[in-house]
Structures are given as C-alpha cells and as structure tokens.
Amino acid sequence: MIVTHALTKRFGATVAVDAVDLHVREGDRYGFLGPNGSGKTTLVRMLLGLVYATSGEIEVLGRPVPKRVAEVLPQVGALVEGPGAYGHLSGRRNLALFDAAGRGGGRRTRARRIGEALERVGLANVDQRPVKAYSLGMRQRLGLAGALLRRPRLLILDEPTNGLDPQGIKEIRELLIELNCDGTTVFLSSHLLGEIEQLCTRVGIVDRGRLVLEDDLAALRAATGRILLGTPDPAAAAAVLDGQLESRDGERLVIRHDDPAALNARLVGAGVRVRSIEAERRTLEQVVLEATGPGSDRFGEP
Incomplete structure (x- = not known):
C-alpha cells in the first residue's frame, strides 16, 4: 500500500527525512512512531503529495507519488497536522464543502455519507454551531469524519487522538480497528507509545x-525467556525454583524459564498456589529505547 525507497527531504542544511525505506502492507495497522521533531509529519505530507521529496521514490496504492497522486487521493482518507475547517460554518457544512472539492464522492449520496461519517466518529448529534465553537477533541473528530467520507482503502492519520480525553481515545482506537477489519489499511503517525501498542x-x-x-x-x-509469577506462597515458590528466581517483590516473582505451562505444573505439583503466570514480553518502550538510544524519552504516553 505504501512503499518508499531512500526517501529524503532537506530544508536547507537540515535533513528532516533521511533515506527512509518504508513498507506498509495491505491490511496493516501500521504505527509510525517517533518523538516530536523526528520527521514524521514531513514524511506523511510527502506521501500525500503535499511536500516534494528532495530525493528518493514514493509509491502509494501501486502508483508513483507525486506524479500520479491525483489517481491515489480519491482512495485515501487523510488527517494531517490537525483538521482544517472554516470556523464560521457548521461541521456538516464543512464536510459538504470538503466532499464537493474532492473526487470520488457524489452529490446524490453526500448527505447520507456525511451523516454516516459523523455517526462513526461520535458526532451524530452535532448541531449547527460553528466549528470555531468546537472543542479541540470535537475538531479532531470532525477531521477524522472528513477522512472517512469516501470509505477509503487507505487511511493516513497524523496524531489522530490529539486533544481527545481517554474515553475519546478508546472510541477512536475501536473505530480504527473496526475499519481495518472491514478492509481499510491504517497508517498512523504518533509519538504515544501506549496508543501504538494497543492499536x-x-x-x-x-x-x-x-x-x-x-x-x-x-x-x-x-x-x-522469563516468566512472571503471582503466588500467595512466594517463599515456597522460591524454594522450589532452585536458583531460577531472578527477583521477588512481595507475591510477584520473576523466574528464568520459557514454558509457563511446564512451570505451572511443577509448582502446583509441589503444593504451591499459583494466582497468575505468564511469559514476560518486551514492551514497546523497551523496543524503542533499544532502537533509538539516549533521547528517546521524548516519546510520550497517553
């Protein structure tokens, strides 16, 4: 769905995007993760033909961009750097103008598609208030509604949960998963580790x-290669583990072992009560720290 080869963008002496080879497959929910100022938005804008690359190649939906971007955009929904809107007009009127200016929609189905898009993002009951009276979260939802108007094959979103409260973030996450299950590939740029990990x-x-x-x-x-064990019998568990115990914090133990089922059977057979047991996995935060080194604390959490 998206392929780049040695994609580079320079602004004078500053290299904003440096020889990036990106591969987004059909059906992916792809999280493009990086701290603020790492070049994410610049790359997203190049994918949409809004900024020209200094060098390298871009292919979206099998077509070169920007050369054939006019063929690509009717199949792509996008929200980049926050939603744009006429502040004195209502949300519905803004969506109508947005749809009329694009390709691939149609006047005959416009009202129905606008209603469906607003409902999907939680703005079905939006009134005739001008957009300038909307909260930041409502504006973000409206921008996402605009991206959904034509049932795109590909969604390209830049920080789509910006300004939303935790419930709103959860609703947008569930919506994007639903759209993906219905066949839409999602490319999501964010600096929020927790949100990328869940979505x-x-x-x-x-x-x-x-x-x-x-x-x-x-x-x-x-x-x-470690197992996290919860037990009301930590001392008994430690005695059974015979040197495999790495750490203990109250009833929570970390054990060197790679088979939770076998370890559980061993403990239960020895009369140790097991409250919880699971293989430890690396968190996305650990992955990021290993990949980026010092400075990666510029990433955020939701």
Missing part, C-alpha cells in the same frame, strides 16, 4: 529523520 499490528520507528526499525509488533514483543 497497531506493525510499527516503524523513526528517530532524527531515519527509520531505525520496522517489523511486526508481535515479533518485536518477543518473549524474554
């Missing part, structure tokens, strides 16, 4: 303009 199936990590890691999230969060 995405594949991630690319960019730091200082360079793509430092790209892989399926499940592969990146591989088991560490």
Whole structure:
C-alpha cells in the first residue's frame, strides 16, 4: 500500500527525512512512531503529495507519488497536522464543502455519507454551531469524519487522538480497528507509545529523520525467556525454583524459564498456589529505547 525507497527531504542544511525505506502492507495497522521533531509529519505530507521529496521514490496504492497522486487521493482518507475547517460554518457544512472539492464522492449520496461519517466518529448529534465553537477533541473528530467520507482503502492519520480525553481515545482506537477489519489499511503517525501498542499490528520507528526499525509488533514483543509469577506462597515458590528466581517483590516473582505451562505444573505439583503466570514480553518502550538510544524519552504516553 505504501512503499518508499531512500526517501529524503532537506530544508536547507537540515535533513528532516533521511533515506527512509518504508513498507506498509495491505491490511496493516501500521504505527509510525517517533518523538516530536523526528520527521514524521514531513514524511506523511510527502506521501500525500503535499511536500516534494528532495530525493528518493514514493509509491502509494501501486502508483508513483507525486506524479500520479491525483489517481491515489480519491482512495485515501487523510488527517494531517490537525483538521482544517472554516470556523464560521457548521461541521456538516464543512464536510459538504470538503466532499464537493474532492473526487470520488457524489452529490446524490453526500448527505447520507456525511451523516454516516459523523455517526462513526461520535458526532451524530452535532448541531449547527460553528466549528470555531468546537472543542479541540470535537475538531479532531470532525477531521477524522472528513477522512472517512469516501470509505477509503487507505487511511493516513497524523496524531489522530490529539486533544481527545481517554474515553475519546478508546472510541477512536475501536473505530480504527473496526475499519481495518472491514478492509481499510491504517497508517498512523504518533509519538504515544501506549496508543501504538494497543492499536497497531506493525510499527516503524523513526528517530532524527531515519527509520531505525520496522517489523511486526508481535515479533518485536518477543518473549524474554522469563516468566512472571503471582503466588500467595512466594517463599515456597522460591524454594522450589532452585536458583531460577531472578527477583521477588512481595507475591510477584520473576523466574528464568520459557514454558509457563511446564512451570505451572511443577509448582502446583509441589503444593504451591499459583494466582497468575505468564511469559514476560518486551514492551514497546523497551523496543524503542533499544532502537533509538539516549533521547528517546521524548516519546510520550497517553
């Protein structure tokens, strides 16, 4: 769905995007993750033909961008750097103008599609207030509604949960998963580790303009070879473990072992009560720290 080769963008002496090779497959929920100022938005704008690359190649939906971007955009929904809108007009009127200016919609179905898009983002009961009276979260929802008007094959979103409260973030996450299950590929740029970890199936990590890691999230969060055990009998468990115990914090134990089922059977057989047991996996935060090194604390949490 999206492929770039050695994609580079310079602003004078500043290299904003540095030789990025990106691969977004059909059906992905792809999290493009990086701290603020790492080049994410610049790259997203190049994918949409809004900024021209200094060098390199871009292919979106099998077509070169920007050369054939006019063929691509009717199949792409996008929200970049916050939603644009006429503040004196209502949300519905803004969406009508947005739809009329684009391609691939149609006047006959416009009112129905606008209603469906507003309902999907939680603005079905929006009144005739001008957009300038909207909260930041409502504006963000309206921008996402605009991206959904034509049922796109590909969604390209830049920080789509900006300004939303925790409930709103959860609703947008569930919506994006639903859209993905219905066949829409989602490319999501964010600096929020927790949100990417809950939503995405594949991630690319960019730091200082360079793509430092790209892989399926499940592969990146591989088991560490340790097991997390919760037991009301920590002393008895430690005695049974025979030197495999790495750490103990009250009733929570970390054990060197790679098979939770076998370890559980061993403990239960020895009369140790097991409250919880699971393989430890790397968090996305750990993956990012390993990939980017010092300075990665510029990433945020939701």
